Amino acid sequence: MQQFLVEAKKTSRHISTLSGEVKNRVLNEMADAIIEHCDYIINHNEKDMENGRVNNLDAALMDRLLLTGERVMGMAKAIKEIATLKDPVGRTLEGWITEDELNIQKVSVPIGVIGIIYESRPNVTSDTAALCFKSGNVCVLKGGKEAEHSNKAIATILRNVLDNNGLPQNAISLLPDSSREGVAKLIKEDKYVDLIIPRGGEALIKYISKNSSVPVIKHDKGVCHTYIDKDANHEKAISISINAKCSRPGVCNAMETLLIHKDVAAYILPPLHEAFMQNDTELRGCSNTREYIDIHCVSENDYDTEYLANILSIKIVKDLDEAIGHISKYGSGHSEAIISENYSSITKFLNEVDSACVYANASTRFTDGGAFGLGAEVGISTNKLHSRGPMGINDLTTFKFKIYGNGQIR
């Protein structure tokens, strides 16, 4: 393992200096190779599907695992789109002349070797490999065991393209030891690995955060809130609430808890109830809520929970401060929205809520690299440092200072 990572680190020096032109040409060849070897990928995917059936994986997992011709074409298309992105390397972020007449340029550079740990969906393999390659990084990929054959097939195709172009194949690697022990070793090799990105269940992310000596950018759960203020426009409040919960309940930017100002509860709860009934949402309310509408009782535990399902907690609060306090106690720092026409309430909410994305009068469902206009998305960071919220390709770079002198000493 260590020798493998030593080599990966060496390769990163090479890959970091490739020109944008070379990288884009290779990416387009990768996309073409994916299309050309569509059957090869699908045949290997069939082995994973067969194992999945033997192991009784649930329907949702089987669906995420499945590759069809259309989905393979989607993978190729995603790589081609990544090729069209502006090169994230070599951007001058700042520049100035010091009192000593040194010319300082703060310039974006690749991070180095990035370990990415993810689950089930095989397209993550090609997406992530392409994003890392485009940003001049070496990636070490550790996908889910259930997608083993699919991931190997995809990686083999991409690595062959590297080889055909005279580039080191280990710029894109699967972790050689994909066991738990392999991961445990990987996250301790801070001399050779510069960043770990875990995407997956809560247990995986907690384990990696607690044990990694390599810096980690987490893609953790989203317990997102919407707060309907006393000065909310009722129409917007209802349509945004329905959208935030029901448009796709299984994703991290979906709302889990709706907070409602006590002064508007009586007016807004009955039509909200009706709208949610039409969307088959299971509502769980605090005792005050249940005075207005007939729904289940919410528990303390619910407020902490990312349902990933069409279930919603509802709580009536006495004012904006109580809403912010509730979010601060139970939120996961992902995305929260206030619905209000009151300038001061909005300002206070956006300033005081400590989350990656804070919305005025819009659905939390917009927390997404694509919706933000960042292009292909690495994920949604729940870290506070380096990257926070939707993580685009620029977040796969760091920076260095280039200092141009003329003999200066100090």
Place this chain on the structure above:
Amino acid sequence: MQQFLVEAKKTSRHISTLSGEVKNRVLNEMADAIIEHCDYIINHNEKDMENGRVNNLDAALMDRLLLTGERVMGMAKAIKEIATLKDPVGRTLEGWITEDELNIQKVSVPIGVIGIIYESRPNVTSDTAALCFKSGNVCVLKGGKEAEHSNKAIATILRNVLDNNGLPQNAISLLPDSSREGVAKLIKEDKYVDLIIPRGGEALIKYISKNSSVPVIKHDKGVCHTYIDKDANHEKAISISINAKCSRPGVCNAMETLLIHKDVAAYILPPLHEAFMQNDTELRGCSNTREYIDIHCVSENDYDTEYLANILSIKIVKDLDEAIGHISKYGSGHSEAIISENYSSITKFLNEVDSACVYANASTRFTDGGAFGLGAEVGISTNKLHSRGPMGINDLTTFKFKIYGNGQIR
């Protein structure tokens, strides 16, 4: 400990929203209070000095520990300077309108609760507390045991000023349990602590990096290199080399290894040798170097070492690639310089050397917040993510996205 950190986290919500005006007024009062209570501080410092004498601390450590009237005035002056800095909170870093007509603003915000672990010099207590307060963060300070009384006296004065202004005293705290176990607990409390900054010896930093589940920004050692290219201006090569090593050998941006292109070794080594002799530098050279000048033999181990003393390793390399390879193998990613008049060599060196600061024709000694023009310095980060190189007050902030909508759903 946990209850203490829960309270610190709560306070951070309050402190994060203070206006620049309030923060600057309080900082100026803190500086005045330091001056007013100069005797109080010096009396407590005398207890630490007494303990130091009993425990036979070495002269350098005793000097770092000592507070004089002048040094206390220096602490007050530093706080007043921090008050004059532009508020790092609330800067709009980027902003754009999406296709959905959402107005997205990426805005700098405080990080939250920052734990800072440092050694000996008591002025770090007031500097760090002021920098954290100015940037809207709560700080939990853990200074060296040898400076215990001085640090307590300084913190007490600053906390009284907070109290006089109706602000929570725990915005500036000393870690209640300052034992090893106390630190071990602190770095595991990722729910309440947002960042750990360790400044100190290698063992401390390694221990914290390996064990912290809170993100860490390291201030690690500097094994800095200067490379004299075959196309170097000899005068600049000599004056920069002398400055990089001898102006202050005990700091992290001092040069530890000098690399010299084989084609110029015969010309440049004799005058370099003479100049270093005049500065009492102990030189240790590779076998090729020792063919030109009569100096000690360098060991493999030397190349890895931050001497923090007036000692220098010298190695002759066959070309620029070997120089970059040597730096990549032995360097600590801090600061490296090339001395050359050759455009292509400089470009290659600055692009391929993976360090926080890479210099063309200037001394590595410029790696410093003050010299960079960043104002008061938090330290020099050897991290690659979030902050790299000289760390100014802006690096004590993170960001959030404020998104202004008008009823948008997705």
